[in-house]
Amino acid sequence: MKNKAKSINKALDNSIPLCNNFVPLWEPVLEVHKAMRYTLLPGGKRVRPMLCLVACELVGGQESTAMPAACAVEMIHAASLILDDLPCMDDDSLRRGKPTNHKVFGEKTSILASNALRSLAVKQTLASTSLGVTSERVLRAVQEMARAVGTEGLVAGQAADLAGERMSFKNEDDELRYLELMHVHKTAVLVEAAAVVGAIMGGGSDEEIERLKSYARCVGLMFQVMDDVLDETKSSEELGKTAGKDLITGKLTYPKVMGVDNAREYAKRLNREAQEHLQGFDSDKVVPLLSLADYIVKRQN
Ligand code: IPE
Ligand code: IPE
Ligand code: MG
Ligand code: MG
Ligand code: MG
Secondary structure (H helix, E strand, O other): HHHHHHHHHHHHHOOOEEOOEEEEEOOOHHHHHHHHHHHHHHHHOOOHHHHHHHHHHHHHOOOOHHHHHHHHHHHHHHHHHHHHHHHOOOOOEOOEEEEEHHHHHOOHHHHHHHHHHHHHHHHHHHHHHOOOOOOHHHHHHHHHHHHHHHOOOOHHHHHHHHHHHHOOOHHHHOOOOOOHOOOOOOOOHHHHHHHHHHHHOOOHHHHHHHHHHHHHHHHHHHHHHHHHHHHHHOOOOHHOOOOOOOHHHHOHHHHHHHHHHHHHHHHHHHHHHHHHHHOOOOOOOHHHHHHHHHHHHHHOO
């Protein structure tokens, strides 16, 4: 996993240059590239690109075949973090132990950097054809990513998250239904896309892709449940982002609705469910995916 993270970091570093054939970029573009690199490069856990690579290998593909798509998924994630931290969204000033993107580059450049990361993600994925992936598979991967970004994924989740701050519910069942839908859209759909795109690039069958998709949906939801738990139970130093923020801003979260202990139990249940979806794959080959899911439920930041 450490080697994989190194390869991902190297590929990400190469994807956004600061000069072109030793000629520095045009100054306004250079500033946007610096802002893109600021959030994309250091400090992230790289859960999504890692999942993309191990899904590709699980179905018999080479790590290198899925690398552009893995980087693309991380670019979409970084773009979403930049937007999420803006003053008009979560208004956060700390991310990965550093000032947030807009605190350093200003809101205007931040928004441009976020947009540019999303378009670079598409460009990167399309380039997979040069690695021998068929255009049909590449198109399918781009379709998955588009779904994850828009109103079937991230955008819907973030809209629901913002609306949820001032929403009242008839009863706890309604509240839980809304919360799950919100978390699935804002986090799980991209985690799902990471696994699906990895399997598509690796030449997986439709059945294998479906199984991985179900696994990743559980992992993605579990990821956001744990993010909510950590927000309430850890310090800003430990998290590298402002702790206790969800409570202050009145966010709808799992600990808020069911308490911290029940939320942890729910995450563990999702982990077991995720593992069940991997039955049918070779038991040795699924070890990286089982470990990744375990890491997500036990993580400390
Ligand atoms: C944070 O994601 C945003 C959520 C969807 C909860 P990560 O916890 O994966 O952030 P990094 O990339 O490791 O900083
Ligand atoms: C963010 O959820 C989900 C995204 C799509 C970025 P949060 O708002 O809980 O993420 P953090 O806690 O700021 O990382
Ligand atoms: Mg948010
Ligand atoms: Mg946030
Ligand atoms: Mg959070």
